Amino acid sequence: ELSAYLMSSFARTYPTSENLQKAAFLSAESAYNLSPDSYLDPEYTTKAISSLQRFIDLYPTSDLIPKADSMVRELNVKLDKKAFDIAYNYYHMEDYSSAVIAFTTILDENPATTYREKILYYRFRAAAIYAYKSIPDLQTERYTEAISYGKSFLRSFPSSAQANEVSTLL
Numbered sequence: 001e002l003s004a005y006l007m008s009s010f011a012r013t014y015p016t017s018e019n020l021q022k023a024a025f026l027s028a029e030s031a032y033n034l035s036p037d038s039y040l041d042p043e044y045t046t047k048a049i050s051s052l053q054r055f056i057d058l059y060p061t062s063d064l065i066p067k068a069d070s071m072v073r074e075l076n077v078k079l080d081k082k083a084f085d086i087a088y089n090y091y092h093m094e095d096y097s098s099a100v101i102a103f104t105t106i107l108d109e110n111p112a113t114t115y116r117e118k119i120l121y122y123r124f125r126a127a128a129i130y131a132y133k134s135i136p137d138l139q140t141e142r143y144t145e146a147i148s149y150g151k152s153f154l155r156s157f158p159s160s161a162q163a164n165e166v167s168t169l170l
Contacts, residue, residue, distance in 0.1 A: 025055055035075055080110065154170075
């Protein structure tokens with residue numbers, strides 16, 4: 001934290017320094033190093049992404065851009081894992097309605113998530129189980145939703161290891 005603060009303070013204090021770019025990168029890198037594991041609070045992870053993105057925007061021709069891009073991708077994967085783990089915990093606790101909502105929210109907010117295949121699969125499974133456990137008056141509507149989720153999975157991942165299982169359940 002001190003390193004991030006001191007480097008950003010340097011950048012503000014000496015805006016014409018020849019070391020300005022390096023200080024800005026070191027500040028962003030320090031924020032990156034503060035990012036905890038995915039199961040912990042993502043506050044520092046989001047701050048690190050913002051800091052790195054600010055560096056990328058300010059110095060688009062820097063030779064440090066590939067490293068900054070790599071760090072941003074790594075931090076985004078960490079956030080993807082956290083979101084998936086939260087949704088999967090609903091599934092694991094057999095709160096299938098909440099699991100469907102959580103998986104759908106992830107896809108709405110980040111359609112390019114690295115966990116897309118797993119999310120589509122578990123959303124289908126959760127929706128199917130939720131429909132099965134529903135009262136008879138609501139089963140038709142909920143099965144229809146589950147079927148659309150299953151078809152969406154098969155369209156996106158026809159050669160997945162779970163494709164046969166999804167086809168059979170459909």
